[in-house]
Amino acid sequence: MLKLALFFLVISLIAGLFGFGGISTAAAGMAKILFFIAIILFVVFLVVALLAGRAITK
Known part of the structure; x- marks a missing residue:
């Protein structure tokens, strides 16, 4: 998406x-x-990855 931008x-x-x-x-x-769509998607996926990483390590 950043390439298209x-x-x-x-x-x-x-x-x-x-x-x-x-x-x-x-x-x-x-x-x-x-x-801005690419930035929003990046932040959403970053939060999801951080939350999933914490769930696996418990």
Whole structure:
């Protein structure tokens, strides 16, 4: 998912460089959304792994 966010970021930068403001804004918005979804999923899986690790060691 972070690869897709990075892809949209690069598309946004290239579109902005060539003057396509609307496409650049849309691609940057998608990159931001995908980045925050990836961060949220990381935190959720980290908490689940920590809780599962404690349950196994007891």
